[in-house]
Amino acid sequence: MLNFFLLILIYSGIYALMALGQNVITGYGGMLSLTQAGFFAIGSYATAILSTRFGFSFWATLPPAALLSALCGLLIGLPTLRLKGDYLAIATLGFGEIVRNVLNNWDSLTRGPMGIQKIPMPTIFGFVINPYTKYSFLVMVVIFVAIAYVLFQRLARSRMGRALAAIREDEIAAEAMGINITKYKVYAFILGASVAGIAGSLQAVFTLSVTPGTYTFMVSVMVLCMVVLGGMGNFKASILGAFIIQLISYFPQLTGLTSVIPPQFKQILFGLILVVMMIWRPQGLLGREEIRYGNEEGEKA
Amino acid sequence: MTILETERLTRAYGGVIAVNNVDFQVEGGLITGLIGPNGAGKTTLFNNMTGLDTPSSGKVRFMGKDITGYPAHKICRLGIARTFQNIRLFKDLTVAENVMIGRHFKTGKDETKGRFLNALKSYIHLKEEENAIYDKALQWLDFFDMHSYRSELARNLPYGKQRELEIARALATDPQLLFLDEPAAGMNPQETEHLIRIIRKIRELGITVVLIEHDMRLVMNICDSITVLNYGEKLAEGTPTEIKNNPLVIEAYLGRDE
Amino acid sequence: MGIAEFFQHLTNGLTLGGIYALIALGYTMVYGILKFINFAHGDVLMVGSYAGLFIYNALRGDASLGPWVLIAFFLAMLASMVISALLGVTIERVAYKPLRKATRLAPLLSAIGVSFILSNSAAWAFGTNSKKFHYPFDNTPFVFKGVVITPHQILILSVSLVMMVILKIFVDRTRMGKAMRATSLDQQTAMLMGINVDRVISLTFSIGSALAAVGGILIALDFKVYATMGTMTGLKAFVAAVFGGIGNITGAMVGGILLGILETFGVAIFGIPSGLKDTIAFGVLIIILLVKPAGLLGKDEKEKV
Numbered sequence: 001m002l003n004f005f006l007l008i009l010i011y012s013g014i015y016a017l018m019a020l021g022q023n024v025i026t027g028y029g030g031m032l033s034l035t036q037a038g039f040f041a042i043g044s045y046a047t048a049i050l051s052t053r054f055g056f057s058f059w060a061t062l063p064p065a066a067l068l069s070a071l072c073g074l075l076i077g078l079p080t081l082r083l084k085g086d087y088l089a090i091a092t093l094g095f096g097e098i099v100r101n102v103l104n105n106w107d108s109l110t111r112g113p114m115g116i117q118k119i120p121m122p123t124i125f126g127f128v129i130n131p132y133t134k135y136s137f138l139v140m141v142v143i144f145v146a147i148a149y150v151l152f153q154r155l156a157r158s159r160m161g162r163a164l165a166a167i168r169e170d171e172i173a174a175e176a177m178g179i180n181i182t183k184y185k186v187y188a189f190i191l192g193a194s195v196a197g198i199a200g201s202l203q204a205v206f207t208l209s210v211t212p213g214t215y216t217f218m219v220s221v222m223v224l225c226m227v228v229l230g231g232m233g234n235f236k237a238s239i240l241g242a243f244i245i246q247l248i249s250y251f252p253q254l255t256g257l258t259s260v261i262p263p264q265f266k267q268i269l270f271g272l273i274l275v276v277m278m279i280w281r282p283q284g285l286l287g288r289e290e291i292r293y294g295n296e297e298g299e300k301a
Numbered sequence: 302m303t304i305l306e307t308e309r310l311t312r313a314y315g316g317v318i319a320v321n322n323v324d325f326q327v328e329g330g331l332i333t334g335l336i337g338p339n340g341a342g343k344t345t346l347f348n349n350m351t352g353l354d355t356p357s358s359g360k361v362r363f364m365g366k367d368i369t370g371y372p373a374h375k376i377c378r379l380g381i382a383r384t385f386q387n388i389r390l391f392k393d394l395t396v397a398e399n400v401m402i403g404r405h406f407k408t409g410k411d412e413t414k415g416r417f418l419n420a421l422k423s424y425i426h427l428k429e430e431e432n433a434i435y436d437k438a439l440q441w442l443d444f445f446d447m448h449s450y451r452s453e454l455a456r457n458l459p460y461g462k463q464r465e466l467e468i469a470r471a472l473a474t475d476p477q478l479l480f481l482d483e484p485a486a487g488m489n490p491q492e493t494e495h496l497i498r499i500i501r502k503i504r505e506l507g508i509t510v511v512l513i514e515h516d517m518r519l520v521m522n523i524c525d526s527i528t529v530l531n532y533g534e535k536l537a538e539g540t541p542t543e544i545k546n547n548p549l550v551i552e553a554y555l556g557r558d559e
Numbered sequence: 560m561g562i563a564e565f566f567q568h569l570t571n572g573l574t575l576g577g578i579y580a581l582i583a584l585g586y587t588m589v590y591g592i593l594k595f596i597n598f599a600h601g602d603v604l605m606v607g608s609y610a611g612l613f614i615y616n617a618l619r620g621d622a623s624l625g626p627w628v629l630i631a632f633f634l635a636m637l638a639s640m641v642i643s644a645l646l647g648v649t650i651e652r653v654a655y656k657p658l659r660k661a662t663r664l665a666p667l668l669s670a671i672g673v674s675f676i677l678s679n680s681a682a683w684a685f686g687t688n689s690k691k692f693h694y695p696f697d698n699t700p701f702v703f704k705g706v707v708i709t710p711h712q713i714l715i716l717s718v719s720l721v722m723m724v725i726l727k728i729f730v731d732r733t734r735m736g737k738a739m740r741a742t743s744l745d746q747q748t749a750m751l752m753g754i755n756v757d758r759v760i761s762l763t764f765s766i767g768s769a770l771a772a773v774g775g776i777l778i779a780l781d782f783k784v785y786a787t788m789g790t791m792t793g794l795k796a797f798v799a800a801v802f803g804g805i806g807n808i809t810g811a812m813v814g815g816i817l818l819g820i821l822e823t824f825g826v827a828i829f830g831i832p833s834g835l836k837d838t839i840a841f842g843v844l845i846i847i848l849l850v851k852p853a854g855l856l857g858k859d860e861k862e863k864v
Contacts, residue, residue, distance in 0.1 A: 026664070030662075030663075030664065032664055032667055032668070034671075079845060079848070079849050086590075086595060086596045086667060087801070087848060087852075089596070089598075089667060090596065090794070090797060090798075090801075090844065091841075091844065091845065091848065093794070094794070094840075094841035094844060094845075095841075097837070097841070098838055098841060101835060101837070101838060105832075105835070154424065154427055155424075157427065157431065158424065158427055158430075158431070159404075159405055159434070162398065162401060162402055162405070163402070163405055165391065165394055165398070165402075166391050166394075166402045166405075169391035169392060169393060169394060170389050170390075170391060170392075172353065172373075172385075172389060173385065173389035173390070173391065174391075174402070175352075175353070175372070175373040175374050175377075176351065176353065176373050176374075176377055176382075176383055176385075176389075177374075177377060177382075177402050177403055177405055177470065177471075177474060178374050178377035178378045178403075178405050178406040178474055179374055179402070179405050179406075180372075180374045181374070217790075221671060221675060224668070224671070228668060262683045263683075264679040264680070264682050264683040265683075267675055267678075267679035268675070268676050268679045268680055268683070270672070270675055271671075271672040271673065271674070271675030271676035271677075271679065272672065272676060273672070274668050274669060274671055274672025274675070275653075275654050275669045275672035275673060275676070278654075278658055278661070278665045278666075278668050278669040278672070279654070279657045279658065279669070282661060282662070282665055291398075293397065293401075293431060293432065293435035
C-alpha cells in the first residue's frame, strides 16, 4: 500500500512537470496546446535511445532530451502560433499523433510498437536510483519539480509573465505596447515543451522501458485536466492538480475496486472535470495567482 | 519640425479604398487633430501609421526614418504609442499591471551588455527591477489622479477612467508621439474637461499628440493644427479657425445647400 | 497512370470525400455561428453510428438481404439522425450554452471534455471490440468502363449528394436558413431583428449532428463501428472544413471532396505509405493555414481595430 502511494507520488511529480509546462502555454499564454504527450514521448525516446545505444548516462541524456523537445516545440510553434486558438489546438493535436505515428513506424530507431527495453537506471556518485525501491526515485522527482517550480515562478513574476498575460488578454493591444507577441508565444512553447521532455526522460528511467502506446492523446488531456482543475495561471495549482488527477487515476487500484470500476472510469471523470470546471469554476480550485508589487500589503493596512 | 509624415499613403481593401493618397504631417510638440465624417478613413490612417495595418502603397516616415510596414511592436519601441477607439485594456489585469505592461521594453536594458547578460541580470535582480517598474507605473497613475485605483481590475473601472488608463498605459512607453483614437468618446462633460486638462499636460511634457475626435468643442479647443479627411482623401488642413471657416469642410459635415 | 486507373482513384476519392464533406458541414456550421470548434462532433458521429447499428439490427432481425433490409437500413439511418440531433442539441445546452460569455478557451475545453465522456462511455457500454455493420445489399463490385465500383460507393455518393442539396436549399431559400445566415454574420443584430438565436443554434447543432450520423453509418459499412471511430474521422473532416474555409457551407463540401481526392491520390501517386495516410490531412492543414488561413472559399477576416 505504501509502495503504491509512492508510485502515485512519483507519477504526480512527473506529470506535474508536464502540467507546469502546459500552464505556461495555456494558463499564462492563453494558447490551447494539446501536445504535451508528444513532447513527453520525445523526451522519453531521447533518453531511451541515447542511453541504450550510445551509452549516455541518464544525466547526459537530459540536455538533448530537453533540447530536442524544445526544437519540436519551435517547429510546431513557428508556423501555427500566428493562428487563432482553435486552429492551434487542432494543429498541436495533429502533431502529437504524428509523433506517435513516427515512433510506431520508424523501426530502425525506435523499434516500432515493441519499444525499447532495458534502459539503465540513473546513478549519482555511484548510488543507483532504483525505481523499484522508489524512495530515492521520489526524492529525485521532487527535486526536479522543485527546481522547475522555482524557475517558472520567477519567470511568471517577471516581465515575461506580464507579457504573456498581455498577449492572453489582447494580442493587438500587447503588440501596440511594444511586445513582440510571436517571440513570447514561441518562448512559452519552448519552455512548455522542454519541461515535458524532461518529464519524459524521468518517465523512461522510471519504467525502464518505453513503448509508443504510453504517449497517447489521453496523456495530453490528463495534463490539461491538471491545469484546469488546479487553476490556470498558478503553478502551485498545477502541482496540486497533478496530484489529484493521479489520485483519481489510481483510485480503483487504491481502493481495491478494480473489478467493480470499469477501466474507462477515469477518462470519463477527466471529461466531466473539464466540463464541470468550465461551467462552475473556470478559475480552477486555487484560481489565478495574484502578484503583489512594492509594499502594497503595507499600504492597504 | 515635422516628426511624422505620410507620403501618398493609400490603403485599399479589395476594391474599397479606405485611405487614398494622403499626405499627412505632424509637427513636433503640437497637438494635431484628425477629423472627418464617419468612414472617412481616420482610424485606417492611424492603423497604417502605427503598424497594425500595412499600406497598399505610399510611405510613413518617423523622425526622417522610413517605418512603412514595420510591425506594431517595433514602431512602439521607436517612440509612437497609441490608444484605441473601442478601448483595448487588459481587462482582467489590475490597473497598475496595465501600466506596467507599457514599460515592457523599457526594462532590463543595458546597451553595453549583450541580450543574454541583460536577461540574466534581470532574472537575478527580479525583485528590484519589478519594484522599479511598479513605481514608474504609479507615477503615471498619479499623473491621472488614479493612484487609488491601482489594485482594481481594469474591467471594474468607470468608463471614463478606462479611457484615461489606456492613455496612461501608452504614456508608460515613454513615447515621443502619442496617437489618441477618439479619447473623449462616451465621456460626460466633466470627464471631457478632465481629459482636456490631461492632454494639455501631456503636451507640456514635450510629447506630440495626434487625436481623432468627433467632439468639435474639444478639437477646436486644444488642437494647434487640424487635418480633415473625407472619403479617404485629405480635404483640408490648417488652424482651427481656418478649418472652421473652410467651405469644403462645412459641406463635408453638413452637406451641400441646394 | 491510365485513364481507367485515374477514374478509379477519382471514384474512390470522391466517395471518401463525400463522407468527409457530410461531417465537415457540422464543424463549419457550428463554427460559423458560435466561432468555436466542436471537438465532440466526431463522437456524436460515433454515437449516431451505434444507434443506427442497433436499430438496424433490431429491425432486420435475421434477414441479411432483401427489400425489407434496405428499408430497415434507411429507417435506422433516419432514427439515428434524430437521436444524434437530440444528442447534439443536448450537448450544446449543457456544455456550451453556459459558456457563451466565457473566455474563448472555455467552450473548447468543455468540448474536449464532452468528447472524452462520450467516447469512453461508449467503450464502457458497448465494449472495445468493433462491431460489423452489414451491408443492406449485395456489395459485389461491378466494372464500368474499366472502373471498379461498389454499390456502397454509389450509396455514399447519392446519399451525400442528396443531403448536401437539401441543406443548400434549406440554408439559401428558407426563412430558417436565412435566420441562420444572419446569426452567423452578426449574432447581436440578428437578435435585435427578432431572430431567436437560441433556436438557430439548436437547429445548427441538430442539422450538423444528423449529417454526422449519416456520415458515420456510411463509414461504418466499410470500417465497422467502434468507440473511437469519431476521433480520426472527425479530425479529418475538420481539416476539410478549414480547407474549404471554415464557416462556409459550400466550402465544407468542396474541402471534404478535395481532401478525399488528395488522400486517395496521395497514396496512389506519391506512394505515401498507407500507414501514414492520416498524415496527409495534417500536412494539408498546415499548408492551408500557412498559405491561405481563410481556406479556399473563406474570406480573410481581420479583427477590426
